[in-house]
Amino acid sequence: MSIFGLVEYADASPEVRAVYDDIMATRQTDYINNFWKSLAHDPATLKRTWESVKEIMAPGALDVLTKEMIYLAVSVTNGCGYCTASHGAAARKAGMTEAMFGELMAVVGMANETNRLANGYRVPIDPAFEK
């Protein structure tokens, strides 16, 4: 259970409802997931976070699927259970196949391994990488 519980649409202030409405319109769904219902206890953070997510996750130089896979890679690395579940679902919705998930996880695993090998061997940065 979250500390303060979930804020349902019916109980939300107009300020919170406006964000919920924009989430549903932008995502073309009538579903608000628990992350937003939890943040709604702090309307300023709800609004700022949603607007940042909306701007950042829109297609640009990177497509939506690539962005969702990067989001998932970070969430798995940090061990965030909620974010792994939610962005796993979002990545699948954006087109991630089981084969793509398998390769994503292989890269995430290997990166976490070699990050520590580099730390432990205290590998000096190659001058070639600084150009």
Place this chain on the structure above:
Amino acid sequence: MSIFGLVEYADASPEVRAVYDDIMATRQTDYINNFWKSLAHDPATLKRTWESVKEIMAPGALDVLTKEMIYLAVSVTNGCGYCTASHGAAARKAGMTEAMFGELMAVVGMANETNRLANGYRVPIDPAFEK
């Protein structure tokens, strides 16, 4: 400086040279970066790690650029300076533009932020994500 120093090709054992040769052939370069020259102190780890990286980073369901960007996202999240430098260079070589890097970093930053918001608000996982 690394703890044990870098193993240059001229000083390497035949076992290590075989890995170096495969790295250079696979990557079509005559450059061995410091990560491998450090791991060379443990030929078994050098060989196993290189063979894993070679298998994982080959194009498959995901292309090389996407894989390098995921590698970079993990390295930045973990704060691995060497890996951020080396995979930043590798991603640029694989085609990452400055605009793509900007969007990648924006996603990485946002994911690290929302991971903690989810932790702190103790958001319960939506049943919809479990299907």
Place this chain on the structure above:
Amino acid sequence: MSIFGLVEYADASPEVRAVYDDIMATRQTDYINNFWKSLAHDPATLKRTWESVKEIMAPGALDVLTKEMIYLAVSVTNGCGYCTASHGAAARKAGMTEAMFGELMAVVGMANETNRLANGYRVPIDPAFEK
């Protein structure tokens, strides 16, 4: 469930009971939380950890509420579920309002985001910060 179970007062050795007694006296409560009941399997660690916590969390140059909020910020960043629950409760008991919690979480989220932006852009430290 914890690996070794919880050590209840009735089953505790005199050495463990002495720590439990001091916890209850210091906190003016008859409740020992599960963290201590788990550590009780290693009386030396129980005693050393409690004495350190007691010394560190006492009011000093920083008041108790500020200390509890810092403790919570670290626990959320690390994704420690138990510690987020226990220090969330402790911070509320020390006076953290819902508005304060909201601002705390906003700072924690932003810090986690900008930490990675600084890592990824490999920002050099300003000489002005070294003075």
Place this chain on the structure above:
Amino acid sequence: MSIFGLVEYADASPEVRAVYDDIMATRQTDYINNFWKSLAHDPATLKRTWESVKEIMAPGALDVLTKEMIYLAVSVTNGCGYCTASHGAAARKAGMTEAMFGELMAVVGMANETNRLANGYRVPIDPAFEK
């Protein structure tokens, strides 16, 4: 060195200069630190990040000093060298004394220790914390 170098005011686009101007006006200084000069390579991220930081770090239910100490606690936990230097400087400017820093660090260290003790002993969350 950062990957893309620092964007100085003289070389900045009007969009970037507008953010720099707001940073200097808000902070009442003529100094722009390297974090912003690095982010300036991505004006959208520069603007969004600055506006978020400005909103989050303004005094509210928590004062500026408390917010800066929380920022520092997170940065130290994550091992972000740049952020530890910059928010260490900001916290001192906001009034953090050496004694306050000492207590802050003691809490950060203890929280990082007990987070792992809770993980390792797999301590179950007390029902009392869920209310």
Place this chain on the structure above:
Amino acid sequence: MSIFGLVEYADASPEVRAVYDDIMATRQTDYINNFWKSLAHDPATLKRTWESVKEIMAPGALDVLTKEMIYLAVSVTNGCGYCTASHGAAARKAGMTEAMFGELMAVVGMANETNRLANGYRVPIDPAFEK
């Protein structure tokens, strides 16, 4: 629940069964734990990971118990619940007593604490350590 469910032996492909057979033969057990049954969705990762684990965890310059305790120390530090449970069980099977676990946890806790004290005080590396 895992995203894709567990692959039981009866439902596994010959490629996956070959890995399961080797796990059971190597460990002299008829039990395959859930980690491998989850990875089985990606047979290439299953095979590569098992072969790496088998090679790395074999007795060598370090004995099996020491290796399992190091594995546990890392898992606890990262807050990986599954790995803490599985390698806690593996370490006990390899001979870790309750007293050894207590000392292991004390070291893990202290290391996590002093890592942050070193970060926060920005302690410069002693030249003596570089030799």
Place this chain on the structure above:
Amino acid sequence: MSIFGLVEYADASPEVRAVYDDIMATRQTDYINNFWKSLAHDPATLKRTWESVKEIMAPGALDVLTKEMIYLAVSVTNGCGYCTASHGAAARKAGMTEAMFGELMAVVGMANETNRLANGYRVPIDPAFEK
């Protein structure tokens, strides 16, 4: 450079000197490393941390070398540069050979990899591990 500089013996208060004396006597050396010279700005933390380290790192159910290798494994996982250097040196002094270091690093790398595979595949804990 550290924020507050290093406190040399000649400039230390009697309280700090007493800790320095005990470090030198316990370790049978006349060398105080920079970690302690930095903590000396907060004599209470210096004393408490030293006494905890002294108690925890003494030989017990685990020998000194095993403890130092666990300390190193945690420090490498967290990416603490100072601690990797100092506990790498301490482990070598306690008898860690290059072959042992190689195996330690292999385990640390693999644990960091499989921790994320377990997170990403959301592997459910085997009931067998809970007994």
